[in-house]
Amino acid sequence: MKLPTCGEAGTNGKVRIRPYMNQYDLEGRTAVITGGAQGIGFAVVKRMLESGASVAIWDRDETVLRACADKLADADRVYCRTADIGVLASVEAATKATLGRYGKVDILINNAALVGPNMPTWEYPPEAFAEVVQVGLNGTFHCCRTVVPHMMERGYGRIVNISSVAGKEGNPNAVAYSSMKAGVIALTKSLGKELADRNIAVNCVTPAVAKTPGAMAQAPEHIAYILGKIPRGRMLELEEAASMICWLATQENSFTTGAVFDLSGGRATY
Template sequence: MNRYDFDNRVAVVTGGGQGIGREVAERILAGGGKVSIWDRDAALLEKTVAELGADVAEGRVVDIGDLASVESATRATIAAQGRIDILINNAAIVGPNMPTWEYPPEAFIDVVHVGLTGTFHCCRSVVPHMIERNYGRIVNLSSIAGKEGNPNAVAYSATKAAVLALTKSLGKELAGKDISVNAVTPAIAKTAGAMGQSPEHIAYILAKIPRGRMLELSEAASMICFLASEENSFTTGATFDLSGGRATY
């Protein structure tokens, strides 16, 4: 496993209580950094922080869909840690699997509220601090569904496509500073959200991966952590493929 240098760096990882977010948090800690995990599951947060070590990890109960909650967490994290160098926008919900014309409007709103509006809230709140310090690394988790669109997953596909556009827009706005904004497009991995989908849908998207298997959490964390490192000093507004060969562009 490659070690990325995160000495004296502070990272915010949304939805970091489990799955890819937790794997990223562990890799950042292994590189000498500190993490603030933002999640809305208080019990999961407490368990995760205890396992990672309260001396290097903190947990904050945050509803990223609520701007006031995000702004409060941003202020509290800066007060406690001194700064925020890295923002990993990982939190999302998948939603049900059904045709667009049968998709519940309230479920569509929920998926967009967390995955897109929440990502916007976090960027809006943290970026001014990064601008002030002229340093930052932002990694937004999109999905291969955002590139190609998965049938029976209209809200998730639309949300993840919008995250790519948000990344490109913000990346261009910040390109004159030492702040990078990039996105990754994972295929299905064994996360709670992904595995909560219907067996038929899981089989369908797995069959489309030329590698013939799911993405490993460690594989996702490796790419994300490079993009979050100081070494990633040139590329911004870009999308990095984690689809096992499925992506067509």
């Protein structure tokens, strides 16, 4: 069943998928989206469903995941799975379950991450730093390490890692988040080179601040600082991020790999 018409709630509480100017061909593809129950991840879920893909949503928050499942009208092409990507065994179990449901994974969107508190490096709690890195960087590694062998067997794959402009420039009072996102960029470049001759593209995007639950939970003065750095003068729309991410996940993206695609509204200078 095709989803009706992204981002708005219909009168029955289900999500209506809005028609887009450009249509992506993801018919017959299966995608795993970590942290897909909200924010940019959920926007990607909706766009991929509209594009014909089957989607496995991995999220460690059962309450948010359940609410996400309730919103989506197309139950046949959506599989919601509780998974903590910071734990390798949890990723391995989620991968096994997803393969059992769909038989393959064509696309991996590594979106799940924690933002962490806002404070100077010399005051930053070591346990908070470790948790941010464990989920956002180690978790991305866990997912790639587990899913890539299945892509190699099939001779096809598209991986999109969600980094941040903070990973390029480093945001003050966000040492853990900036460090983690910089690591995601380096992981992307390394893995992209390793898989370049296997028809598996690995790229990442570097969004500026968007209205995600994690971003909006930061200190108001920190949000004002990073918003003030964007020449566009506004936040990134979730659907704008989903549009670029979904194109990178298509078969059309057949040459570029190990690359970083800017979503900073003009902030980044490289």
